[in-house]
Amino acid sequence: MADASKLDRRSFLVSTGLAVGTAATVSALPGTAHAAPRARSLSGDPFTLGVASGDPEPDGFVLWTRLALDPLAEDGRGGMPNRDVDVHWEVARDERFRKIERRGKAVARPADAHSVHVELNGLRHGRDYWYRFRTGNHFSPVGRTLTAPRLDSFGPALAMAFVSCSQYEHGYFTAYRRLAEEHPDLILHLGDYQYEYKPDHYTIPAGNVRDHRGPETVTLANYRQRHAQYKADPDLQAAHAAAPWLVVFDDHEVENNWADDVPEAGSDTPDPADFRRRRVAAFKAYYENMPLRRRSIPNGPDIQIYRRVRWGKLANFHMLDTRQFRDDQSCGDGYKDCPEAVDPKRSITGDEQEKWLLDGFKESRARWDVLGQQVFFAQRDNNPGPAKITSMDGWDGYVASRKRITEGWTNWKVRNPVVLTGDVHAHWASDLKLDYDDPDSPVVGSELVATSITSGGDGTDSNPADHPFLQINPHLRFYNNQRGYVLTKIDKHEMKADFKTLPTVRDHVAEASTKATFVIEDEVPGVKQTYLRPFNAPKMSVKSDRDLIQETIRNETLR
Known part of the structure; x- marks a missing residue:
């Protein structure tokens, strides 16, 4: 559990909103x-x-x-x-x-x-x-x-898109340009907007397309330079100019796989005091470069980023922070069979944010309650045997925390809970349950996961039915390992999600197409596939389940 000083700091973040300081930005x-x-x-x-x-x-x-x-x-x-x-x-x-x-x-x-x-x-x-x-x-x-819209009005249907993971070196930001051409009303960025690595540290097999400028980001000057390099990209500028954004960070805006005051193993800033100074620099640069309100002005190494945005009676967007208040990842991080993952004391949100979210469920009268957050929510076991091997960096590493949130929306009878996710560099769609190990446990929600803009390079098209993750976890309904974004249309009757993909991110001219379409119907929890683009298998040897599992893990995790 976090010590008393951390709880006091977290309470301070929530109660003040960080609208502090004598110098306005x-x-x-x-x-x-x-x-x-x-x-x-x-x-x-x-x-x-x-x-x-x-x-x-x-x-x-x-x-x-x-x-x-x-x-x-x-x-x-x-x-x-x-x-x-x-x-x-x-x-x-x-x-x-x-x-x-x-x-x-x-x-x-x-x-x-x-x-x-x-x-x-x-x-x-x-x-x-x-x-x-x-x-x-x-x-x-x-x-x-x-x-x-007015708070007492549904307004017209909302065209909302969400994205994540744009590693500058791994490809061109063509997906941002294609997203801008869709003319959405609202864009959610769910983290890893920029990456901290020095040039050629995070490389892909096909070779990086372009280089980061400067060293690994540690100082304020480093982070400002890196944000500027990303913001200078014309495709990213087009997406920002197309519609208002709701942004939250994940790990790479500071450092890979950080957790609260704990840096990554092998960090350039292993000393806790140095890492706090790094957070000060990272959060100041993040605020300086994002369209955020005064409530998110940083207070030293802390920033108030979780917040709720209401879209009339149609939707509540609960934007979460799953980095700043989490307990450290268990069992050394990575994919593990880890008993600590089910410890009821562990939290990915921290107590204050969890209470804020549950209170939001209690008070909600919206048609759709959307959680905009960073890491995989549904259970993803990659082992067909009795051992459960899951990612300690996602909600699988915080099982009790996930259960409390899920029970919260079921107990308060939230009409349509939908979790939106980034981080894992692939498209996924999932049914959400209270008990993933019980085949008869009812579906109580839906999760849509956006692939990366560029991170991991081109990736490959695939037949979702062949992926072992979906065979091991029947509540996982879709997978695709290409780059792109998710475009949704939300109205009173349904949320329709088009999973958009690009054939390559190694040029500026690739067109986006719809790989699959899923619909979430009003008051019918779970995802329903209505379209799947046929898969044309390349002429190569068929990969084994083990190879596909390892490829998936490598794609989403830098080691």
Whole structure:
């Protein structure tokens, strides 16, 4: 169990929301977009990292940009002068900005890597808006965002997409571009937005497509440079400009497989004090580079990232944090037959977040309750024999924690619980149960898992019925090991999920197609397949079950 000091810190995070500190990250003051710049003009285009929006509410959202003349500058300052820069912003009801809804001015400060966060309210509910920034004579790209429906309204069907795991070196971000072309209303990023490794440390058999700049990220300058390298990618910029995002981190935004105050085995920062300093740097850079509200301003090595976003009466999005409050992984991590995994004292969420989530279930009147979170929720046993060999990094390593959450939504009669997951670099769809070892245990929920944007390289197409994981675990209903994203359509009657895949991430021109479609019907827990693209087996020897299991494990876990 965590000691008293950790529990006090966790209680502090929940109760304060981290809206603390004397220096705001940005000012969002009324003004005019046509006022003269307060300081001299910059020497070049500072909007090289694009724009973004996030955390929509019925009357507003947060807008983001970060100024950088030289995104890859080693000092993490983006080539910017050491002075404040005025940044003007506009929000309009049309793409050409003929109908301006709001204007204002923010200040981009060196202490915050010249990032800008503008929180808006008082806008019209359930409608599209367009936004842009300006400093001096330089205009940013235009982004599209939207407000949520009124809390007492379902609103129209919601086109929601979710993604995870974008390792820059493993491929081009073509999947982000294809996602932008789908024109979603909302995008969830479930973690591993960027990776911490130095060049050529995390390599794939086909060879990395491009290189990270800089060493392994440990310092604030390192993390700022790495975020800037990712944000400078035009395909990622297109996805950010297409719709508002809800973001949560997993492990690689800090370090592979970290847990609370415990670094990874073999860490570059093995000393606990050094690792806490690393978290300070990682979380400050994360906030500076994400469209997050003030409630997520970090407090030293802590950040409030779990939160609830309501989409009218249609859906509650419970965005979770499964890293910052978890007990350390059992049995040395990895896939293990581990008795500690069932210890009732172990938690992946921490006590405060668990209570917050269960209270959310109790109070929910939404048609759909969606958990946006990082690691595999359903049981995944990879051993056909009596021993249960599961991943200690996912909810299988915290069995009692999973059971309490599942019992919570069943006890409070949540109408449609759906868990969304990233992390494992493959598409999965699962039925959720209270007891996975009892074939007669009823289905009580659904899990949809997005493959990676690039992590692991191209992967391979497959026939889901042949995968041993699905044979060993009958509640697992689908698997595919290609890159892509999941696009959903949510209305009062069903949630339809299209599992999108790309044939390659080694070029910029690959098209996305639907590998499979699953439907979750209102008040009918579990996933129902309605489409599966035929599998054309390549001319090669058939892999054994053991080979397929090992390939799956290698694909999702760096060792």
